[in-house]
Amino acid sequence: MPLFRNIRLLNPAQSLDRRADLLVDESGTIAAIGDDLIAPEGTPVYDGSAWVAAPGFYDMHVHLREPGATHKETIASGCASAANGGFTGVCCMPNTTPAIDAVEVVHSILWRSEGLAVDVLPSAATTKGRKGEELAPMGALYDAGVRLFTDDGDCVRSAEVMRRAFEYASMFEGAVISQHCEEHAMTRGFAMNEGVTSTRLGLAGYPDIAENLIIARDVMIAEFCGDRPYHVSHMSTRGGVDLVRRSRERGARAVTCEVTPHHFVLTDEAVEAHGTNAKMNPPLRTQSDVDAILEGFRDGTIDVIATDHAPHALSEKEVEFQNAPNGIIGLETSIGLACTYLLHRGLITLARLVELMSINPRRILSQHVPLIAPGVRANLTILAPDQPWTVDVGRFKTMSVNTPFNGWELTGKPIGIVNNGQTVWSDL
Amino acid sequence: MRDEVLRARRPVDLLAGRTVVNLFVENSTRTRSSFELAERRLGANPVNFSAEASSIAKGESLLDTVRNIEAMHVDAIVIRHSAALVPWFLAERCTSVFINAGDGRHEHPTQGLLDALTLYEVWARRDTAASRPLLPPEEIFAGKRITIVGDILHGRVALSNVYALQKLGAEVAVCAPPTLMPRGIEELGVRRFHRLDEAIEFSDALNMLRIQRERQDRAFFPSMGEYSGLFGLNHRMLRTVRKHLVILHPGPINRGIELDSETADGPRSVILGQVENGVAIRMAVLAMLLAS
Numbered sequence: 001m002p003l004f005r006n007i008r009l010l011n012p013a014q015s016l017d018r019r020a021d022l023l024v025d026e027s028g029t030i031a032a033i034g035d036d037l038i039a040p041e042g043t044p045v046y047d048g049s050a051w052v053a054a055p056g057f058y059d060m061h062v063h064l065r066e067p068g069a070t071h072k073e074t075i076a077s078g079c080a081s082a083a084n085g086g087f088t089g090v091c092c093m094p095n096t097t098p099a100i101d102a103v104e105v106v107h108s109i110l111w112r113s114e115g116l117a118v119d120v121l122p123s124a125a126t127t128k129g130r131k132g133e134e135l136a137p138m139g140a141l142y143d144a145g146v147r148l149f150t151d152d153g154d155c156v157r158s159a160e161v162m163r164r165a166f167e168y169a170s171m172f173e174g175a176v177i178s179q180h181c182e183e184h185a186m187t188r189g190f191a192m193n194e195g196v197t198s199t200r201l202g203l204a205g206y207p208d209i210a211e212n213l214i215i216a217r218d219v220m221i222a223e224f225c226g227d228r229p230y231h232v233s234h235m236s237t238r239g240g241v242d243l244v245r246r247s248r249e250r251g252a253r254a255v256t257c258e259v260t261p262h263h264f265v266l267t268d269e270a271v272e273a274h275g276t277n278a279k280m281n282p283p284l285r286t287q288s289d290v291d292a293i294l295e296g297f298r299d300g301t302i303d304v305i306a307t308d309h310a311p312h313a314l315s316e317k318e319v320e321f322q323n324a325p326n327g328i329i330g331l332e333t334s335i336g337l338a339c340t341y342l343l344h345r346g347l348i349t350l351a352r353l354v355e356l357m358s359i360n361p362r363r364i365l366s367q368h369v370p371l372i373a374p375g376v377r378a379n380l381t382i383l384a385p386d387q388p389w390t391v392d393v394g395r396f397k398t399m400s401v402n403t404p405f406n407g408w409e410l411t412g413k414p415i416g417i418v419n420n421g422q423t424v425w426s427d428l
Numbered sequence: 429m430r431d432e433v434l435r436a437r438r439p440v441d442l443l444a445g446r447t448v449v450n451l452f453v454e455n456s457t458r459t460r461s462s463f464e465l466a467e468r469r470l471g472a473n474p475v476n477f478s479a480e481a482s483s484i485a486k487g488e489s490l491l492d493t494v495r496n497i498e499a500m501h502v503d504a505i506v507i508r509h510s511a512a513l514v515p516w517f518l519a520e521r522c523t524s525v526f527i528n529a530g531d532g533r534h535e536h537p538t539q540g541l542l543d544a545l546t547l548y549e550v551w552a553r554r555d556t557a558a559s560r561p562l563l564p565p566e567e568i569f570a571g572k573r574i575t576i577v578g579d580i581l582h583g584r585v586a587l588s589n590v591y592a593l594q595k596l597g598a599e600v601a602v603c604a605p606p607t608l609m610p611r612g613i614e615e616l617g618v619r620r621f622h623r624l625d626e627a628i629e630f631s632d633a634l635n636m637l638r639i640q641r642e643r644q645d646r647a648f649f650p651s652m653g654e655y656s657g658l659f660g661l662n663h664r665m666l667r668t669v670r671k672h673l674v675i676l677h678p679g680p681i682n683r684g685i686e687l688d689s690e691t692a693d694g695p696r697s698v699i700l701g702q703v704e705n706g707v708a709i710r711m712a713v714l715a716m717l718l719a720s
C-alpha cells in the first residue's frame with residue numbers, strides 16, 4: 001500500500017486541512033500521518049504535493065442497470081467506473097428489472113458488490129413496482145440496509161401516497177424519502193426542456209413548472225408530516241433552487257437536494273450540438289436555470305453533487321431524438337466538471353467540494369463519514385484539483401459511451417481511491 | 429424553367445439516370461406525389477418506400493433502413509418522418525443528399541419555399557408595371573406582413589414559413605389560441621395575435637393552417653365549433669376588408685373549419701397556385717442539389 005509524500009489532507013468533517021505524509025498499510029488501514037515518514041521496505045512512494053486526500057467521494061444517484069439491463073452496465077462495471085472517477089461509494093437507483101422493491105433484490109445487489117473497491121448501497125422504491133400505488137415493504141428494506149426510498153425514473157404522482165410514505169418511513173431512524181420530481185400530466189411525450197429552443201427545434205417540451213410543482217408539493221407534505229427528511233433528486237430549475245432556499249428560511253432543516261454536473265454545465269441549447277447525448281430527464285434547462293443553480297452552490301442551498309449516471313447502449317441512443325432513452329453517463333467526469341465549473345470559477349472552496357461530493361451525501365444516507373486519522377480503515381479519494389486533462393471516453397470503465405463531454409478540456413482530475421483494503425488508480 | 433417544364437409535359441433531362449428515394453416513414457400522399465412528379469419531370473427515377481412496406485415495421489432501426497437504401501447506390505433521399513430532426517440525424521451519419529419533406533412538428537422547408545414563391549408571384553405581378561421584368565424578391569417582400577393562423581404548436585409549416593419569409597424581408601406574425609402557440613415563439617421575432625380580426629387588420633396575407641381533429645383529446649381547445657368560431661376565416665369577415673389580402677392554405681382544407689368554401693374558392697385564395705408551385709419548388713430543390 002502507498003505512502004503519499006506531502007499530500008494535502010482535507011476533511012471538513014474533522015476540521016482537517018494540512019499537508020503531511022500519509023501511509024496506508026497492507027491491510028488498508030491508515031498507519032501513520034506525519035512529516036518525513038519512513039517508508040517500510042517495498043512501499044511505493046508517491047509525490048503528493050499536487051494532490052489532495054479527502055474522505056472517499058460518494059455518488060448518491062447512479063443507475064447500475066443490474067438486474068435487468070446488463071448490456072448497458074453491471075454492478076461490477078459501474079463500480080469500476082465509479083473508482084475510475086474517484087468515488088468509493090455509490091447509491092444505486094431502483095428502476096431495475098425487477099425493481100428494487102423487495103429484500104431479495106437488495107441482497108442480490110449487495111452480494112454482487114461484495115469484494116469490490118467501491119461500496120454499493122441500494123436505494124429502494126417508495127412503492128411496489130414503482131407504480132406509485134402501494135408502499136414498498138419499507139421496514140424489511142430498511143433492515144436490509146436501505147436508507148433512501150425513491151421511485152426514481154418516475155414520480156410518485158399521488159400526494160396521498162407521498163404523505164403515507166413520509167409518515168410510515170418516520171418509524172425508521174435515518175430513512176429519507178427522495179423524489180424524481182415530475183408532474184407527468186404536463187410532460188407527456190416530452191423530448192427536451194420547453195422554451196425557445198424546443199420551439200426552434202420542433203421538439204415537445206417539458207416545462208420547468210412540471211418539476212417545480214412536485215418539489216413545492218412534496219416540501220409541503222414533508223413539513224406537514226413533521227419536518228420529515230426529503231431529498232430532491234437531480235434538481236434542474238431556478239424555481240427548484242428557490243423552493244429549497246425558502247423552505248430553509250422557514251426553518252425546515254430536513255429538505256436536501258442534489259444537482260448533476262450536466263445541469264450546472266450545459267443548457268438546452270446543447271441539444272443541437274450533442275443530439276441524444278444531451279437528452280435526459282429532467283432535461284437540460286436554460287441559462288437562467290444554470291445561473292440560479294450556480295448561485296445555489298455559492299450560497300450553500302445545494303447540498304450534493306450527484307451524477308445520475310445513466311448508461312445506455314449506443315444502438316439505443318443512435319435513433320430519432322424523441323425516441324432515444326433519457327440519460328447520460330457521469331461517474332468519470334463528475335470531479336473534472338465540478339472542479340472546472342465550480343471550484344476554479346470561485347463559486348465554492350475545495351472544502352465545500354468535499355462536502356458536496358463526500359460528506360453531505362453520506363450524511364443524507366446515514367452512512368458514516370470516513371476520518372483521515374491513524375488507525376482508521378482508509379476510505380480516501382485522491383484528486384489533483386489543478387491538473388488539466390482531456391476527457392477520453394476510450395479510457396472510461398463504464399460499459400456505455402453516452403456522454404456529451406468526450407474531448408472536453410477540464411481542470412481537476414481524480415487520481416485514485418483507497419477503500420476496502422484496495423488501491424485503484426484512475427486511468428483517465 | 430417552371431413554366432416550360434410544367435406546361436410542356438415533357439421531362440427535361442437534368443437528372444437523367446439519377447435515382448431518388450422517397451422515404452415516407454410518415455404517410456403523406458400529397459407531398460410524396462408532388463416530389464415524385466418533380467422527380468419524373470426532371471428525368472430521375474423515383475423509388476417509393478412507405479412505413480408499412482418498409483423494414484421499419486419489422487423493427488429495423490431507421491439508420492439501418494437508410495444505410496441499406498444507400499448501399500443500393502441512390503443519389504438522394506427525400507425523407508418524411510414523424511420525429512423532429514431526423515434529416516439532420518441521418519445527414520450526419522450517411523453520405524446521400526437528404527431532402528426534408530417534413531420532420532415531426534419541426535420543419536417542412538419545401539412548403540415554406542413554395543408559399544414564398546406563391547406570394548412573390550402574386551405580389552410581383554401586382555406591383556410591377558406591365559411589360560417590365562418582375563421586381564426582385566427583396567423589393568417585393570420588404571414591408572409585407574404575413575400571419576400564420578392555426579395550430580402553430582404542432583404545425584411544421586409554421587416554422588418553415590417564419591424562416592423563409594423573414595429571410596426575404598417580410599414581417600411574420602402568428603395567430604392562434606395560446607394553447608396552440610409554442611413557448612418563446614416571439615423570441616424568433618414573430619408577433620403574436622389571439623384575435624383573427626387583429627391578424628386581418630395587420631396582414632397582407634394569411635396562411636391558414638389545418639386544424640387537426642386528433643389534437644382535441646389533449647384539451648388544447650374545447651371543440652371544433654368553438655375553434656372555428658374564433659379562428660375560422662369566412663367570406664362575411666372579408667366583405668369589409670378593402671385591401672388586397674392573399675389567402676394561403678397548405679392543405680388539406682377542413683372546409684367550414686379554417687376556411688369556408690366561399691373564401692377557399694374565392695378570388696383572394698391562391699391555394700391551387702401553391703399546389704402547382706409545390707412541384708416547381710421541389711424540381712428546383714432537386715436540380716440545385718443533384719444536377720451536375
